[in-house]
Amino acid sequence: MILIGCHLSVTDGYAAMGKTMSRFGGNTFAWFTRNPRGGKTKPVIPEDIEALRAHLKKEGFGPLVAHGSYTMNLCSANADTRANGLDMLTQDLERMELLPDNLYNFHPGFHTGQGTETGIRQIAEALNRVLRQDMRTTILLETMAGKGSEVGGTFEELREIIDRVDCRDKIGVCFDTCHTWDAGYDLVNHLDGVLQHFDDVVGLSRLKAVHFNDSKNERGSHKDRHEKLGQGYLGVDAMKRIALHPAFAGLPFILETPNDDEGYIAEIHTVLDWMA
Numbered sequence: 001m002i003l004i005g006c007h008l009s010v011t012d013g014y015a016a017m018g019k020t021m022s023r024f025g026g027n028t029f030a031w032f033t034r035n036p037r038g039g040k041t042k043p044v045i046p047e048d049i050e051a052l053r054a055h056l057k058k059e060g061f062g063p064l065v066a067h068g069s070y071t072m073n074l075c076s077a078n079a080d081t082r083a084n085g086l087d088m089l090t091q092d093l094e095r096m097e098l099l100p101d102n103l104y105n106f107h108p109g110f111h112t113g114q115g116t117e118t119g120i121r122q123i124a125e126a127l128n129r130v131l132r133q134d135m136r137t138t139i140l141l142e143t144m145a146g147k148g149s150e151v152g153g154t155f156e157e158l159r160e161i162i163d164r165v166d167c168r169d170k171i172g173v174c175f176d177t178c179h180t181w182d183a184g185y186d187l188v189n190h191l192d193g194v195l196q197h198f199d200d201v202v203g204l205s206r207l208k209a210v211h212f213n214d215s216k217n218e219r220g221s222h223k224d225r226h227e228k229l230g231q232g233y234l235g236v237d238a239m240k241r242i243a244l245h246p247a248f249a250g251l252p253f254i255l256e257t258p259n260d261d262e263g264y265i266a267e268i269h270t271v272l273d274w275m276a
């Protein structure tokens with residue numbers, strides 16, 4: 001089963017995203033649970049959610065991958081920012097329960113000078129305050145580029161967060177190919193080795209989704225600038241090898257490449273061709 005889709009906007013509601021993705025030719029998608037720069041969410045219309053659920057079932061969609069806000073920082077040195085992040089996470093996860101059995105991905109955060117160890121501890125503490133055993137959502141930590149004080153730029157840091165979480169079966173990882181490359185992992189020349197390392201440190205069973213992006217920058221740049229498939233430093237051959245790698249088989253692949261609708265439709269079909 002090939003699961004491919006891209007980021008969509010929830011502006012026109014939930015059911016509209018399902019219809020758009022079917023028109024694009026995909027069978028999964030991601031969306032920002034609120035404006036990526038933060039702010040309030042619109043109230044949910046139950047009929048809209050029901051219509052999306054019916055569409056997903058009818059069209060055989062794979063798990064969806066919601067994305068938490070960039071402004072949500074669970075490990076800021078600023079206590080108000082941390083509290084605000086916890087509120088966002090709590091509300092987002094409540095809302096996710098309306099769409100059970102999907103994935104919610106977020107950036108672990110920036111420790112803003114507190115140090116990685118403190119950051120890791122605060123992220124895990126926040127997760128321990130909101131995760132419940134009866135939740136139907138799996139929460140994914142994203143592999144990050146490691147820019148500035150960003151936490152999650154190494155597999156070891158993700159592992160350390162997971163180790164401190166009580167409801168560990170609710171936690172997984174979203175593997176962002178641009179970020180991982182920018183963090184320094186050589187997905188072009190040593191894909192097997194990188195995934196073996198991921199398995200040793202985190203465990204491949206934690207891998208639940210892929211953000212499928214090329215990178216505008218060289219390996220280890222710690223920049224986090226996404227590029228269209230095959231047009232960046234990863235290149236078409238490496239992107240293809242990633243798409244076909246058994247470690248990623250059956251996972252939802254989400255494109256976060258700089259594209260308009262037509263560009264996304266083209267990339268979705270490219271990936272479907274590679275994987276066919």
Ligand code: FE
Pocket residue numbers: 067106107142
């Ligand atoms: Fe992300």
Ligand code: FE
Pocket residue numbers: 142176211256
């Ligand atoms: Fe990403």
Ligand code: ZN
Pocket residue numbers: 178179224225226
């Ligand atoms: Zn990114």
